[in-house]
Each structure stands twice: as structure tokens, then as C-alpha cells.
Amino acid sequence: MNAAQSAPGALPALAVEGLTASLRLGGTWYDAVRDVSFQIAEGETLALVGESGCGKSLTAMAIMGLLPDKIGRMSAGTVTAGERRISGLTEKQMEKIRGDAVGMIFQEPMSSLNPVLRVGFQIAESLIYHRDMSRRAASKRALELMELVRIPAAAQRFRAYPHEFSGGMRQRVMIALALACSPRVLIADEPTTALDVTVQAQVLDLLRGLQDEHGLGILLITHNLGVVASNAQRVMVMYGGDVVESAPVGAFFANPQHPYSAALMSAMPRVDRATEDLNPIPGQVPSLQEMPAGCRYQGRCPLRVAKCAERPPLVAVSEGPHHLARCWVKAPPPGEGA
Amino acid sequence: MGLYLLKRALYTLPMLLGVLTLVFVLVRIVPGDPAIVIMGDNATAQALAELRTRLGLDLPIWRQYIVFMGDVLTGDLGRSLVTNRPVLADVAAVLPYTIELTVTSLALGIVTGVPLGILAARKRDGVLDWVARLVSLAGLSFPAFISAILLLLFFSIQLGWFPVLSRAYPLDEPVERLKSLALPAINLGLIMMAYITRVTRSSMLKALSEDYMRTARAKGVPGFYVIWRHGFRNVLIPVITVIGLYFGVLMGNSVLTEIVFNRPGLGKLIISALDKRDYTMLQGLMVIYAFIIAIVNLATDLAYGFVDPRVKAK
Numbered sequence: 001m002n003a004a005q006s007a008p009g010a011l012p013a014l015a016v017e018g019l020t021a022s023l024r025l026g027g028t029w030y031d032a033v034r035d036v037s038f039q040i041a042e043g044e045t046l047a048l049v050g051e052s053g054c055g056k057s058l059t060a061m062a063i064m065g066l067l068p069d070k071i072g073r074m075s076a077g078t079v080t081a082g083e084r085r086i087s088g089l090t091e092k093q094m095e096k097i098r099g100d101a102v103g104m105i106f107q108e109p110m111s112s113l114n115p116v117l118r119v120g121f122q123i124a125e126s127l128i129y130h131r132d133m134s135r136r137a138a139s140k141r142a143l144e145l146m147e148l149v150r151i152p153a154a155a156q157r158f159r160a161y162p163h164e165f166s167g168g169m170r171q172r173v174m175i176a177l178a179l180a181c182s183p184r185v186l187i188a189d190e191p192t193t194a195l196d197v198t199v200q201a202q203v204l205d206l207l208r209g210l211q212d213e214h215g216l217g218i219l220l221i222t223h224n225l226g227v228v229a230s231n232a233q234r235v236m237v238m239y240g241g242d243v244v245e246s247a248p249v250g251a252f253f254a255n256p257q258h259p260y261s262a263a264l265m266s267a268m269p270r271v272d273r274a275t276e277d278l279n280p281i282p283g284q285v286p287s288l289q290e291m292p293a294g295c296r297y298q299g300r301c302p303l304r305v306a307k308c309a310e311r312p313p314l315v316a317v318s319e320g321p322h323h324l325a326r327c328w329v330k331a332p333p334p335g336e337g338a
Numbered sequence: 339m340g341l342y343l344l345k346r347a348l349y350t351l352p353m354l355l356g357v358l359t360l361v362f363v364l365v366r367i368v369p370g371d372p373a374i375v376i377m378g379d380n381a382t383a384q385a386l387a388e389l390r391t392r393l394g395l396d397l398p399i400w401r402q403y404i405v406f407m408g409d410v411l412t413g414d415l416g417r418s419l420v421t422n423r424p425v426l427a428d429v430a431a432v433l434p435y436t437i438e439l440t441v442t443s444l445a446l447g448i449v450t451g452v453p454l455g456i457l458a459a460r461k462r463d464g465v466l467d468w469v470a471r472l473v474s475l476a477g478l479s480f481p482a483f484i485s486a487i488l489l490l491l492f493f494s495i496q497l498g499w500f501p502v503l504s505r506a507y508p509l510d511e512p513v514e515r516l517k518s519l520a521l522p523a524i525n526l527g528l529i530m531m532a533y534i535t536r537v538t539r540s541s542m543l544k545a546l547s548e549d550y551m552r553t554a555r556a557k558g559v560p561g562f563y564v565i566w567r568h569g570f571r572n573v574l575i576p577v578i579t580v581i582g583l584y585f586g587v588l589m590g591n592s593v594l595t596e597i598v599f600n601r602p603g604l605g606k607l608i609i610s611a612l613d614k615r616d617y618t619m620l621q622g623l624m625v626i627y628a629f630i631i632a633i634v635n636l637a638t639d640l641a642y643g644f645v646d647p648r649v650k651a652k
Contacts, residue, residue, distance in 0.1 A: 066555055091561065099558030106556075111549040116571045116646060126557040161647040177557055 011082055012039035013217030014063075014102070014185040019077035019087075021055070021062040021241075023288065024070070030288040031075070033058050033241045040185060040217035047220045047232035047249075049264070053285045055241040056221045060187045063219075064104055065094040082184055099126040103178035107190035109170035113162035120146070120158035123177045130181045145176040149206060168199035172206065179210065185217045192227065204231055225268050229253060234322075237261045240285055240296030243314060247323040257317045257325040260297045295328070303329045342649075346639040350632050355407075357628040362406050365621050366399070375615050376419050415622035420614050425622035428607060433626075435506065436603040440592055442523040444581070447530025452577065454531070455538025459546065460565060470535050477532020482591040486525045486598040493521060506602040522599045526591055530584065537580040541573040548572070574645045582638030586631060 021033040033055040040046045048056045061067050062074045065086070079087040081101040089097065098104075106112045113122060123145055124138035133141070139158070146154035149172040162170055171191060178186060188207065192200040208231065211218055220232055228235055228249065235252045237245040237260065245258040256262045266279045283300045292298055298308040307328040314326040315333050325331035373389045374381070381389075390396045394405055409416065415425040451474075458470035494502045504518035545551060546569065554568040593605030600606075604623060611619035642649045 064556055066552065095558050095560050097558070098556055104556040106549060106553065108549050112553045114550040114554065114568050114572070115648060116575075117568070125554075125559060129558055129560065129563075163648050174553070177553075180557070 015080040042215040045218040045232040047228040050238040100130040103183040104187040416618040443526030446527030451531040451534030455535040459542035474532040474535040482594040541576045545569040
């Protein structure tokens with residue numbers, strides 16, 4: 001149990017247990033996300049990091065029940081939001097969960113809003129479906145939401161279309177529509193990647209403020225470790241669909257355990273280091289078909305040993321509480337030396 | 339919206355002037371002397387000269403152009419060389435039949451093609467998708483006159499539901515008029531359906547992969563509304579383009595259809611004018627067709643402004 005921040009006995013805002021998501025490539029199903037478990041307490045931000053193709057977004061889509069038809073499926077695991085189990089539901093039932101119990105925002109504010117519908121309506125829409133509100137009541141609430149996410153001159157811009165908004169303003173609209181029904185959890189899939197750095201900071205500030213006010217649990221998907229450091233309480237690193245490390249933010253940055261986490265960290269530019277000292281990770285994430293048995297990072301790992309041909313378990317490292325890693329060398333299970 | 343409307347209408351004017359000039363030039367560069375064509379080889383030189391004066395053909399070409407443009411813009415398309423009736427009167431007599439045919443078939447094509455295309459895209463590679471693809475392929479490959487003959491053979495001759503030969507039924511015989519409209523409209527409607535199904539299907543497939551559709555689903559919009567409110571509104575934009583573009587194809591096919599079904603209309607008028615070398619009638623009909631296409635283009639532009647908020651901003 002990692003829900004360090006939550007009061008004893010309180011239900012986590014989101015609990016994921018043993019989530020496995022599979023994709024079908026050329027007629028064969030591959031596990032693209034394997035056995036992912038985590039909990040997010042109310043008011044807590046859990047960052048999910050890793051490079052492209054490591055299964056971050058797929059995890060989010062599996063939670064939302066938005067895996068692509070026919071080529072994607074959640075093959076194992078349970079997802080619980082508050083006390084409602086939201087996995088294994090029919091599409092009709094999921095429609096009632098999405099946007100209500102769990103909200104989601106996406107990377108591309110440019111393309112994530114419908115270009116032919118008014119912004120105000122797009123915010124009001126989920127209230128109409130989930131809260132059975134009249135259009136008028138929903139619009140009134142949508143206007144309040146636009147003010148809540150600090151869109152200037154909200155009343156005038158209520159009837160505007162997305163193309164009349166800047167990127168940062170559109171992301172604010174996205175946040176407003178994701179939070180319209182006051183979900184307890186928000187999944188933010190690279191919410192600031194497409195934005196200018198200054199706008200990025202404003203949007204993250206806004207999210208933090210809303211989180212404090214409403215006790216929102218946030219699953220923050222990002223590949224920007226700077227964003228992690230300033231916004232999250234805990235980090236989970238994914239590689240090749242496996243969670244390879246899970247730790248409180250402080251412990252993670254002070255002492256990354258998994259070789260992949262360490263490599264990510266030294267690949268990150270820093271002010272106190274010359275750019276020549278950047279160490280990009282050699283190679284790339286293997287495709288699903290080429291994924292090695294055992295530890296999925298072994299092909300790029302400097303610490304590789306013979307044992308890596310077997311899949312290491314995710315176990316506590318000796319460094320501190322709630323710090324887990326999946327590595328035979330850095331986190332050997334009790335009683336097994338590497 | 340009002341300003342946008344006015345702007346689009348103004349853009350239509352230079353296009354119309356261009357087309358009118360083209361018609362003028364086309365008629366002038368056709369080989370042969372119209373006076374000889376009209377009066378025959380045996381006409382005296384004096385009679386020919388009189389006719390040329392009457393037709394204005396003795397004037398320098400730039401004066402002819404001014405006279406022609408002036409006449410067209412004041413609504414005078416001249417008189418038929420064959421019947422000596424005003425061209426505009428002949429056109430006005432049959433225009434309702436052509437409009438009735440094209441509008442009905444367009445409506446048929448839209449109400450069948452749009453839902454078929456959307457359902458096909460939703461269940462990609464399903465049975466309905468294959469049916470839709472087959473039907474639209476057939477509609478695109480069959481020449482209008484072949485499908486017209488097949489329809490006639492089956493519905494008029496085998497089943498006897500509709501008349502084989504049509505004629506100009508006035509409005510006070512509505513049942514007969516509708517009956518004679520049915521098969522020609524179905525014939526053209528199937529072709530329009532083919533075009534519209536194709537573009538609707540492919541636009542919907544594209545829309546389904548758009549981020550905003552994922553957003554709609556992520557906020558819990560029910561599947562039906564994701565398709566019809568979020569997807570369809572965007573699909574409308576390319577569909578309107580295609581309808582505007584293929585209206586010309588529709589006009590062309592309506593000529594063939596009118597011939598096969600012996601329906602009165604612009605198509606029959608233009609064929610008989612070609613047959614009899616009725617130059618003024620041909621010239622007048624080209625002008626009329628140009629006006630119709632210009633109006634359709636204008637309507638298409640206006641429809642854009644209606645469905646796509648980004649258009650007005652420009």
C-alpha cells in the first residue's frame with residue numbers, strides 16, 4: 001500500500017490492480033502493459049513517466065475503457081474509482097463513468113476540441129448527459145467553470161469556437177470540461193507537452209490550485225522530469241509496459257534505483273551541467289514483437305546479468321519506505337543476491 | 339454572416355463574366371458561317387448579308403461582345419434560329435422539370451448516401467460496409483443511360499409500375515407527374531448516392547480517428563451523439579464540397595436521363611439544339627447552365643459558412 005497521503009481507512013480516489021492491456025498486431029495479441037498496480041489518494045498526484053511507447057497512454061486508455069476496438073483490450077486487472085469498480089463494464093455503463101467519476105485531458109489542445117462546436121457547449125455537454133441538466137442550467141454551470149479555470153472574459157468567449165482560442169486557453173477549456181462533473185480523479189495525458197514553457201507553468205499552477213480546492217487525485221502522464229519534480233508526490237516509471245520503479249518524488253530524485261530511471265535522469269538537461277555531459281539512452285524501446293523475455297530493459301542496460309533473462313519482481317528496495325523497483329541487480333528480492 | 343454572404347455573392351460575378359466570355363468566344367470560333375448554316379447553301383449573297391446584319395454579325399468582334407454581354411445581362415438570350423421563339427421562354431417552359439428532377443435525385447442521394455456512409459464507417463469491414471462499398475462502386479461505374487434502361491426494363495416493362503415514356507405533365511396532374519418523375523429521379527439519385535456514400539464513409543473514418551472524438555468519448559458522451567453531434571458536423575464539410583462539385587456531374591447525367599425517359603427538360607432542349615444547329619439556343623443554354631452552376635457554387639459556399647465556424651473567420 002502506497003497511499004501515504006490518505007487518511008487511514010479512506011478509499012483511494014483511484015485504485016488500479018494488476019492491469020494488463022494487450023494490443024493485437026498481425027493477428028497476435030501482445031501484452032503492451034503488464035500487471036500495473038497503483039493507488040492515488042485524494043489530493044495526490046502520481047506521475048507516470050517513461051519514453052514514448054512505454055505504455056503510459058495505453059494504461060490511461062485502459063483505465064478509461066477507451067482502448068481501440070478490436071485491436072486493444074484490457075486482458076486482466078481491476079480499476080476502482082472511489083468505491084465504484086469501473087473495469088469490466090459494458091460500453092453503455094462506461095459512458096456513465098467517463099467524464100463523471102474520472103475526467104481526462106489530452107496532450108493536443110489544438111485538436112482535442114471539436115472545431116465546429118461552441119466552447120461553452122463542449123464544456124456543458126457532460127453535465128447534460130451525466131447530471132440530466134437542462135441546456136440552460138448546464139450552460140450556466142459551464143460559464144462558472146470557465147471562470148474557475150481563469151479564462152478571461154468568459155462570458156463573451158462562451159459562444160466562441162476553439163479556433164478563436166490560444167493553445168493555453170484551449171487547454172483551460174479542456175480542464176474545465178474534464179472537471180465539469182467534479183470527478184475525483186483526473187487523468188492528464190501529457191497536458192502541457194504541446195504548450196509554451198510559460199503557458200505550461202500557468203496550466204500546471206491552475207491544475208495544482210484546483211487539486212487543492214477539490215481534493216482531486218491526478219494521474220499525471222509526462223516525460224518531463226521537471227514537471228514531475230514540481231507537481232507530483234509519487235512517481236512511477238514505466239518501461240516496455242512494465243512498472244520498473246515506483247517511489248515518492250524526493251526519494252526518486254535523490255536516489256533512482258532502476259538503471260532505466262537513472263538513465264532517464266542523466267539524459268535530462270540541467271543548468272548545473274554542461275550539455276556535453278548529457279547521456280542519451282542508447283537504442284530505443286523494442287517493439288512489442290521484439291520485446292525480450294524477462295527484464296524488458298536488458299537490451300539497453302549497462303548492469304545486465306544472466307538472471308535478467310527472467311522477469312524480475314517489483315520489490316521494495318532497502319533505500320526507503322514505499323520505494324519499489326523491478327531489477328535483479330538493484331532490487332534483489334529478499335534472500336536472493338544478484 | 340451577412341457580410342460573408344455578400345462577399346461570396348460578389349466573388350461569383352467575375353466568374354460569371356468569365357464564363358459568358360468563354361461562351362461568346364466558343365460560339366464565334368466554331369467553323370462555318372452561321373448565316374449559311376441558317377439559310378442553306380442556296381441563299382443569295384444579298385439575303386445572307388441581310389441576315390448577318392440582323393444577327394449583328396457584321397459588326398466588329400468587340401462590338402459584338404458588348405452587344406452580347408449587354409443582352410445577356412438584361413436577360414435577353416435572343417431567339418431560337420429554328421422556332422424563332424425567345425430562348426428564355428423555351429428554357430422557362432422546361433426548367434421546372436429539370437429542377438424537379440435534379441433536386442429530387444440530389445435529395446434521394448443525400449438521404450440514402452449520408453446514413454449509409456456513416457453506418458458503413460462505424461462498422462468498418464462489416465456486412466453493411468461491404469454493401470455500401472459495392473453499391474457505390476456500382477453507382478460510379480454504371481453510365482446513367484445504362485442504369486436508366488435497366489430501371490425501365492424492370493420497373494416499367496416487367497412490373498408495369500411506372501410509365502415507359504414520359505411527357506410534360508402539368509402540375510394539375512400530380513399523380514402522373516410524380517409517377518413519371520420516380521424512375522428518372524431514382525436513376526440519378528443512385529449515382530449521387532454512390533458519390534455521397536463514398537465521401538461520407540471516408541470522412542467519417544477520418545473523423546473517427548480525430549482527437550476531438552476521443553475527447554467526446556472521454557467525457558462520457560453516448561456513442562450515438564459522438565457520431566451524430568461530434569462526428570457528423572465535421573463530416574458535413576467534405577460532403578457539402580462533394581455535393582457542390584458533383585452537381586455538374588448530376589446536370590450532365592440529367593441530359594442522358596431526360597433523353598432515355600423522354601422527359602422534358604434542359605437536357606432534351608440542348609440535344610435538339612445541337613441536332614438542329616440552333617446556335618442562339620445553344621449559346622443561351624450554355625449561359626443558363628453557367629448560371630445554375632454559379633448559383634450552386636454560391637449555395638455551397640454559404641452552406642460552408644453555416645456548418646464550419648472557421649470559414650466565417652477568414
